[in-house]
Amino acid sequence: MTLRVNDATHKVELEHCSTLLEVLRDRLGLTGSKKRCDDGRCGACTVLLDGRRVVSCLLLAVAQEGREVVTVEGLAATSGAHDSLHPLRRPSAERDAFQCGHCAPDHHCSPGGTRAGQPEEPSVVTDMELPANVPVLLTAAEVQEQLSGNLCRCGAYPSMAGAVQDVIT
Numbered sequence: 001m002t003l004r005v006n007d008a009t010h011k012v013e014l015e016h017c018s019t020l021l022e023v024l025r026d027r028l029g030l031t032g033s034k035k036r037c038d039d040g041r042c043g044a045c046t047v048l049l050d051g052r053r054v055v056s057c058l059l060l061a062v063a064q065e066g067r068e069v070v071t072v073e074g075l076a077a078t079s080g081a082h083d084s085l086h087p088l089r090r091p092s093a094e095r096d097a098f099q100c101g102h103c104a105p106d107h108h109c110s111p112g113g114t115r116a117g118q119p120e121e122p123s124v125v126t127d128m129e130l131p132a133n134v135p136v137l138l139t140a141a142e143v144q145e146q147l148s149g150n151l152c153r154c155g156a157y158p159s160m161a162g163a164v165q166d167v168i169t
Helices: 020-027 090-094 104-114 140-146 157-168
Strands: 002-005 008-011 046-049 052-055 068-070
Touching (some): 020 046, 140 157
Antiparallel strands (some): 046 052, 046 068
């Protein structure tokens, strides 16, 4: 089958039961997305699929043909200086938001999914008085809600939320 990952087309042979995460890591060598809980709870395997964040450990790879996948590696700048970073990754380094890096895929891709040209969707912290079809502003509370499904081994949550706020404001 053919997968489109990080603006590149890859032909891969795989078993029908292979998850997207397994193909990304084992067949394509994209190890930024981590395999931890393997049941969609921790967020370490988060990628963008057609601009929306998803947990890749729960998706069959064969069902993703023709869709655009962006991994945390895909958020790295593709031109410019060697150490140039995507805006979602740059403030993380400046704020010392990541230590071990296991939560990086979700913390980079979650706000990336909301900023990929699609209106932000309401969450449990969204003002209920907001009219229908109006994009949700990514306030500090919304950012914290976006990042809430991620398990961070280091406990750097406040720094991470602040880093995302730096980018979206």
